[in-house]
Amino acid sequence: MVLCPVIRKLLHKRVVLASASPRRQEILRQAGLRFEVVPSRFKEMLPKALFPSPPAYAVETAKQKALEVARRMHQKDLRAPDVVIGADTIVAVGGLILEKPVDKQDAYSMLSRLSGKEHSVFTGVAIVHCCSRDGRLDTDVSEFYEETRVRFSELSEDLLWEYIDSGEPMDKAGGYGIQALGGMLVEQVHGDFLNVVGFPLNRFCKKLAELYYPSGREDPRPAQSHQGRGGRDEDGGERTQAAGPEEAVSSRTGHSPPPFPTGLLELVDSFKASKALFTACKLKVFDLLKDGAPLKAVDVAGKLGASACGTGRLLDTCVALGFLQKTDRGYSNTETANLHLTSDGAYSLRGLVLHHSDHPWDLSARPESAGRDGVDPHDGALGERTGPPCQASCTHSEETRLGLLRAMHSLAKLTARHVATAFDLSRFSSACDLGGCTGALAHALAREYPRLRVTVFDLPEVLQHVAGFQPDGPRTEQVSFLPGDFFEDSLPEADLYVVSRILRDWPDGKVHELLSRVARACKPGGGLLLVDVAAGPEAEAEAEGLRRRAGGERSAAVYAHLLRRLGFADVRAAGAGVRPLALLGTRGAP
Numbered sequence: 001m002v003l004c005p006v007i008r009k010l011l012h013k014r015v016v017l018a019s020a021s022p023r024r025q026e027i028l029r030q031a032g033l034r035f036e037v038v039p040s041r042f043k044e045m046l047p048k049a050l051f052p053s054p055p056a057y058a059v060e061t062a063k064q065k066a067l068e069v070a071r072r073m074h075q076k077d078l079r080a081p082d083v084v085i086g087a088d089t090i091v092a093v094g095g096l097i098l099e100k101p102v103d104k105q106d107a108y109s110m111l112s113r114l115s116g117k118e119h120s121v122f123t124g125v126a127i128v129h130c131c132s133r134d135g136r137l138d139t140d141v142s143e144f145y146e147e148t149r150v151r152f153s154e155l156s157e158d159l160l161w162e163y164i165d166s167g168e169p170m171d172k173a174g175g176y177g178i179q180a181l182g183g184m185l186v187e188q189v190h191g192d193f194l195n196v197v198g199f200p201l202n203r204f205c206k207k208l209a210e211l212y213y214p215s216g217r218e219d220p221r222p223a224q225s226h227q228g229r230g231g232r233d234e235d236g237g238e239r240t241q242a243a244g245p246e247e248a249v250s251s252r253t254g255h256s257p258p259p260f261p262t263g264l265l266e267l268v269d270s271f272k273a274s275k276a277l278f279t280a281c282k283l284k285v286f287d288l289l290k291d292g293a294p295l296k297a298v299d300v301a302g303k304l305g306a307s308a309c310g311t312g313r314l315l316d317t318c319v320a321l322g323f324l325q326k327t328d329r330g331y332s333n334t335e336t337a338n339l340h341l342t343s344d345g346a347y348s349l350r351g352l353v354l355h356h357s358d359h360p361w362d363l364s365a366r367p368e369s370a371g372r373d374g375v376d377p378h379d380g381a382l383g384e385r386t387g388p389p390c391q392a393s394c395t396h397s398e399e400t401r402l403g404l405l406r407a408m409h410s411l412a413k414l415t416a417r418h419v420a421t422a423f424d425l426s427r428f429s430s431a432c433d434l435g436g437c438t439g440a441l442a443h444a445l446a447r448e449y450p451r452l453r454v455t456v457f458d459l460p461e462v463l464q465h466v467a468g469f470q471p472d473g474p475r476t477e478q479v480s481f482l483p484g485d486f487f488e489d490s491l492p493e494a495d496l497y498v499v500s501r502i503l504r505d506w507p508d509g510k511v512h513e514l515l516s517r518v519a520r521a522c523k524p525g526g527g528l529l530l531v532d533v534a535a536g537p538e539a540e541a542e543a544e545g546l547r548r549r550a551g552g553e554r555s556a557a558v559y560a561h562l563l564r565r566l567g568f569a570d571v572r573a574a575g576a577g578v579r580p581l582a583l584l585g586t587r588g589a590p
């Protein structure tokens, strides 16, 4: 997600981060920026004595790092990127500049110099806008620095050496990493924490705002007068002071045009990111780049039997999306790709990606007729919603079906413990997980509650594949599997019914039907645990029935309202991991 409007300005540009620092990559990626990584080859050896102050040195180094990359890319491709970002972090204490230690002894002398004292961390940043004209590279450099003051505790010799032996100091300015073990050495921080870690995100956004919205407004498009201040237009060129045609019209008519629909246009474009992901997964790019040495685009193309040019573009897009990294040696997987996008990653979601790639979202099926017929678009008029992907998998090949089950299993594993502990469920002695698939949540419940017996109730065609997903270890005997259809067959008896991650894929009528069946089966005092609902205001529930969000989920308030109508009292919500919320309702007397 991109919160900062000015970061959005860079989304349609080719942005390069001229840095090998994993911290910088992570900070910018988490801010929603899309970029390629091309580490700079600039040797950080500028003569420090020539600079009036430590930050001046950091800024110049940052600039040289970025310019080196811009020039190299221009020479190689004859097309420079639109923007190159360079940064340099240094520690300054008593007028001395400390960079990365060259060896353990150097780390020792740096850290003992910092012990018990305050020092400054400066990060210099250069934003280089590039433009190739007639084979020539033009650059326009904007630069700034940020200072953060950090105070260390007194460090004992033992602590110092133990820290140095951890290996952490070696690739970090001043010989410490505040974001990891080094945080233990720090007593106080004044200023931007991320600046110490290697990139002052806040100042960076302010600088971009200065460059892209020079008159202080967020979006330069609405025609209010730019009082004689130039700036950078959408394409990074200098904006002139003359009014554009739009502004001329609006000053004639006295009407301002509406704000530029940046969000809408981003949405129009965003399918490209999904397409790239679908294609890369289909071609098994991430399997190819799994453990081995990095590969060049032509080698990947050769192995895939695809064109070198198209493969290069696909790989660069994956770099921008954060799934691949690119160095001089070639492309390799990021941690995210290894975990989630390889066929056998520990939390592989590749099956889910392929499922979505092969089954375009039903909502696009017959929208026009739904509009004409006045049919409720949430009740299947826009094409059949076929329920959770793992239940809809009968049309899949064996390989795809297993991949999909694996993805469902990965997703469930990621949140199972959070879900199991979101509420105290120790009062229940039996539970039934409806559509519980491979049993990942059932096993987490069993691990948390030693007297709880959990039945996973799912379609026979799903359960025939779950044997390979069963864990070893204690309490596994508390979990059993029962084949059945929760719309057709009687629900197994249980004190607690669990409905996790399945409702979003059903239309409203089916959701009503299933939850009504659960309400009828549930004994007074029994519970219903509902997982994967979005947060949302209570008022919505009253007003809009079971309305769905764009992603298919309905809000917790909406479900709570429905559960109360079905006879559940004391409906409570709790967080259940990073995203989903869980609801627990207790069945009142009929």
Ligand SMILES: Cc1cn([C@H]2C[C@H](O)[C@@H](COP(=O)(O)OP(=O)(O)OP(=O)(O)O)O2)c(=O)[nH]c1=O
Pocket: 018, 019, 020, 021, 022, 023, 024, 039, 040, 044, 065, 087, 088, 089, 090, 091, 100, 121, 171, 172, 173, 174, 176, 177, 178, 179, 182, 196, 197, 198
């Ligand atoms: C002080 C401090 C520095 N650092 C890191 C940030 C930088 O990556 C590094 C300083 O070295 P830099 O030369 O700024 O950066 P780098 O060599 O890692 O990457 P590149 O030159 O390719 O851009 O120290 C921390 O991670 N934590 C800290 O607390």
